[in-house]
Amino acid sequence: MAKKKKVAASDILTMYMDYVVEHHSKPESVTSFTEIHALDEEVFYTHFTSFKDVEKDIYLLLFENSVAILKQTPEYISFTKKDKMLSLYYTFFENLSLNQEFIKINLKGFENQLKAFSTFSRLKRGFKAFVEDLDLETISLNVDTIENIQKKTIKESFWIQFLFTMKFWLDDTSEAFEKTDIFIEKSLNTSFELLNTKSLNNIIDLAKFLYKEKVK
Template sequence: MAKKTKITASEIITFYMDYVAKHHHKPETVEDFAESHQFDDAIFYEHFTSFKDLEKTIYNILFENSLAILKQSPDYHNFSKKDKLLSLYYTFFENLALNQEFVKQNLKGLENQLKALSTFSRLKKSFTAFIDDLNLETISLNVDSIETIQQKAIKESAWVQFLFIMKFWLDDTSDAFEKTDILIEKSINTGVELLDTKSLYNIIDLVKFLYKEKIQ
């Protein structure tokens, strides 16, 4: 069979995700992967430098697609900051669920190393840019250097929270990942409460939920 001479980056992504989901591991080499889909490996390198580069792109695309879907809705632009956060989380994790065979195989054994996973480097950049755009309010101290630190802390805290929810999602066996949805709501509520008020209700509610899940 003659090899294909034109393959798009999107097609390579689909081939790769399907391969990992089907075989439960990544291809041995780029050459083998290209050969199995009847195209020259040089075409792969026109789009990606390696499988790791490809994986970085995949997770970033899942995020960017989630955000693009939300922005297509006229109502989204009138949402509160909290509702924008909730909507993004729900949409992103729904996208993960649609691709769960690939994601769970790709991240298998790495559940406790997500924070240091370089595969998420582009995803983190897009995610923190989104948090930046929300312009979440901090406690005003009228000191520029401190408020800059606060903004950075918010982005880093939001990223850690995001990874924590992803770890929870990877372990979630509930129907339609309903427990992950509960965790998303409680986590966002708690985060907003910490920024805007001194209320402990949502913090206690989140701790109760996590404690219950842990002991079960």
């Protein structure tokens, strides 16, 4: 059988996911994977450097598809920032549910945070870019350095929360992942309330004072 010399990256992603679901493990090697699918090995390396590279793209693609679906919704533009975030979570985790067989095999041992951080590196960049585009309000300090730290902290905090939600979803055995939906709503409500909590002013005032004293 002649080997295919032109295959789209998206086709390789699908082949990889199907293989993992069927065999409950990743392929032994790129060579064996391409032979099974009658691909020229060079075609694989045209798009990806390794299976880890494939996995990184899978999670990024799931996220980008979720964002694209949201932005095609006519009502999305009128959503509040919190509702945009909630809608993203619900859409993304619905996409995870549609692909749960692959994801639960692929993320077995999710407790290994180093593995998760590596696999989600592109997803993380996409997620943090989404949070940045929301332009969530920070407390005005008139100190650029501290305000930049605030923005970075907000993006990192939401990312950590996102990871916690993924772990919760992986462990969720409720029907149609109903408990995950509840967790998403409660955790995001809490996060947005914290962004607006007036008691944070005292902490920020102290940080501002310490910063000014340090630069004198």
